[in-house]
Amino acid sequence: MRAEVVVVGGGVMGTSIAMHAAPRLDPIEEPLVLVERAALASGSSGRSGAILRQHYADRVVARMARDSLREYATFEQRTGRSVGFRNSGVMTLAGPAQPEWLARLRSTVDLLQEIGVDSRLVEAAEIRKLIPGIDIDDGVLGAWEAGGGFVDPRKTVEEFAALARSHGAVTRLGVELQSIDIQAGAVVGVETSEGRIDTQRVVLVAGPWSHELLRRCGIDLPLRTVRPEQHFLDMPRELKNPHEVADPILDLALGAEELGRKIETEEPAARLEREAMERLASRIESAHPVLIDLEYGYYSRCEPDLLRTRIGHIDYDSDAEVPNPDQLDEDVGSAMGEWAREVLAKRMPAYAQEKDAHSEAAWYTLTPDSQAMIGPVPGVQGLLLVSGFSGHGFKLAPSVGRGVTEMLFGERVTAFDPDFFDPSRFGSAVDWGQGAFGL
Ligand SMILES: Cc1cc2nc3c(=O)[nH]c(=O)nc-3n(C[C@H](O)[C@H](O)[C@H](O)COP(=O)(O)OP(=O)(O)OC[C@H]3O[C@@H](n4cnc5c(N)ncnc54)[C@H](O)[C@@H]3O)c2cc1C
Numbered sequence: 001m002r003a004e005v006v007v008v009g010g011g012v013m014g015t016s017i018a019m020h021a022a023p024r025l026d027p028i029e030e031p032l033v034l035v036e037r038a039a040l041a042s043g044s045s046g047r048s049g050a051i052l053r054q055h056y057a058d059r060v061v062a063r064m065a066r067d068s069l070r071e072y073a074t075f076e077q078r079t080g081r082s083v084g085f086r087n088s089g090v091m092t093l094a095g096p097a098q099p100e101w102l103a104r105l106r107s108t109v110d111l112l113q114e115i116g117v118d119s120r121l122v123e124a125a126e127i128r129k130l131i132p133g134i135d136i137d138d139g140v141l142g143a144w145e146a147g148g149g150f151v152d153p154r155k156t157v158e159e160f161a162a163l164a165r166s167h168g169a170v171t172r173l174g175v176e177l178q179s180i181d182i183q184a185g186a187v188v189g190v191e192t193s194e195g196r197i198d199t200q201r202v203v204l205v206a207g208p209w210s211h212e213l214l215r216r217c218g219i220d221l222p223l224r225t226v227r228p229e230q231h232f233l234d235m236p237r238e239l240k241n242p243h244e245v246a247d248p249i250l251d252l253a254l255g256a257e258e259l260g261r262k263i264e265t266e267e268p269a270a271r272l273e274r275e276a277m278e279r280l281a282s283r284i285e286s287a288h289p290v291l292i293d294l295e296y297g298y299y300s301r302c303e304p305d306l307l308r309t310r311i312g313h314i315d316y317d318s319d320a321e322v323p324n325p326d327q328l329d330e331d332v333g334s335a336m337g338e339w340a341r342e343v344l345a346k347r348m349p350a351y352a353q354e355k356d357a358h359s360e361a362a363w364y365t366l367t368p369d370s371q372a373m374i375g376p377v378p379g380v381q382g383l384l385l386v387s388g389f390s391g392h393g394f395k396l397a398p399s400v401g402r403g404v405t406e407m408l409f410g411e412r413v414t415a416f417d418p419d420f421f422d423p424s425r426f427g428s429a430v431d432w433g434q435g436a437f438g439l
Pocket residue numbers: 008009010011012013014035036037038039040041042043044045046047048049050051052175176177178205206207208209213228230362363364386387389390391392393394395396
């Protein structure tokens with residue numbers, strides 16, 4: 001088999017690249033082939049919070065978050081396919097005892113306003129109005145992004161892949177890249193679990209597995225994987241996010257509680273009923289906007305389709321190293337759930353009474369400066385690396401897809417500043433600083 005481009009990895013980045021690049025290739029003469037060794041979204045993407053915030057201190061990343069949000073928010077209108085976009089709003093909070101964060105919140109909001117993002121500073125009284133049920137002391141400062149929200153991570157990856165296929169991309173699931181054939185410093189093909197593909201261009205976008213795949217080519221870049229934990233609590237039913245527009249269809253059809261019960265007890269045969277339910281579930285409002293709470297050190301977002309709320313740590317400094325991403329320890333101890341309930345209930349007391357819903361471990365692929373590596377791998381012609389999103393890449397995937405497509409076609413990259421993400425920027429002196437999602 002021959003491919004014009006081989007994309008290795010079916011997460012949000014691989015499928016976004018395929019979706020953006022495929023329309024520019026001839027599917028018969030010069031196909032794009034995406035190989036995914038398991039199922040779509042089986043890496044970090046499937047476990048992602050998929051929060052879409054634009055609150056970034058770096059101008060380059062803030063612009064990408066802004067542009068990508070536009071793509072996510074208009075995706076259904078443009079393509080007829082839903083990625084489950086919800087405009088819940090995003091509130092980033094800093095406390096009165098955090099002068100450095102307060103100053104950073106102010107300067108970031110200035111930067112965002114400069115680049116046309118709808119973000120503004122809000123004080124305690126206004127925060128209480130925007131988020132009913134919140135417990136806020138005077139002196140807390142918020143950065144409010146009315147346009148932010150979240151998408152459904154699995155739906156997003158599935159729909160990006162479906163759109164790529166509709167433009168002629170081939171997605172080969174259950175096919176593992178085993179090695180990249182490099183001759184005289186240039187890519188000439190790849191070996192997979194299902195045979196060879198001749199190609200001169202490979203995009204390695206294998207998330208936590210990228211580091212090992214590069215090492216097999218004799219390349220060692222500073223990427224490492226850690227294990228964040230997430231906890232989920234039931235979403236309080238008495239809270240309503242006034243920012244998210246309610247859909248009257250829900251009121252006409254089922255109460256949300258009844259809906260939750262039916263989803264739990266349905267038989268597989270009731271496919272039509274399930275689909276109708278899913279459509280209704282997608283209309284349950286979130287209980288409150290996304291919270292990024294620097295004072296208590298967590299982030300939280302409602303998952304209204306699943307009637308639950310996700311809570312995770314704001315930084316990953318205490319997350320365990322994962323030397324082999326195939327051996328992720330899936331057992332999350334009770335301490336995570338206790339911490340999650342405690343911090344979220346301090347801010348949103350309604351959570352004190354809610355039941356535990358679930359806990360989950362996952363992978364973050366880190367770089368020393370908490371920003372991704374996107375671009376040519378030094379010393380290998382035809383090999384692009386897209387990895388190391390350091391726990392905050394989902395929101396950037398549309399811009400990444402556009403920019404990598406520009407790179408593949410040898411064009412000037414307009415979707416982002418390629419120097420900022422250059423995989424060779426670290427040189428040999430690598431300093432692994434502390435990480436907090438580029439906030
Ligand atoms: C718990 C959690 C919460 C997050 N929350 C947010 C958030 O709220 N907002 C945000 O913007 N970002 C968030 N992120 C980060 C974001 O999800 C990631 O940056 C993004 O999903 C990375 O996507 P990816 O496609 O690069 O990697 P992945 O999704 O890991 O995809 C890599 C794929 O490559 C495949 N693969 C590996 N090896 C091979 C091989 N040899 N051959 C073929 N295929 C292979 C894997 O099976 C996998 O499917 C979160 C991440 C996690 C883990």
